[in-house]
Amino acid sequence: MRPDITVFGRFTYLLTEVVWGAVAFALLRRTNSVRKALRVSLLLYPFAYAWDRYTLEVGVFDIPLRTGIDIAGIPLEEHIFMFVVPSMVVGTTELLEERTGE
Secondary structure, three states: OOOOOHHHHHHHHHHHHHHHHHHHHHHHOOOOHHHHHHHHHHHHHHHHHHHHHHHHHHOOOOOOOOOEEEEEEEEEEHHHHHHHHHHHHHHHHHHHHHOOOO
């Protein structure tokens, strides 16, 4: 049985981003790749923003459990998401390369 995180109401999505962001940050610190992840995130951000904005506008998805704070036309949580995901990828890749000696 999975825990019901909807008890956090409008802060549910924000809380998940903070939790997974902390995991990503721990990976980045462990692999000394915070700067690399920041560079990758900043490079990808304009593309992710345009994609996110468009998909929200046309109704591809809806985010009901969010704060309701929009910045530049998309939810605050989505802006965070655009840094968490690339950071998780960079941190995981760096950890795998470290462990395999590449």
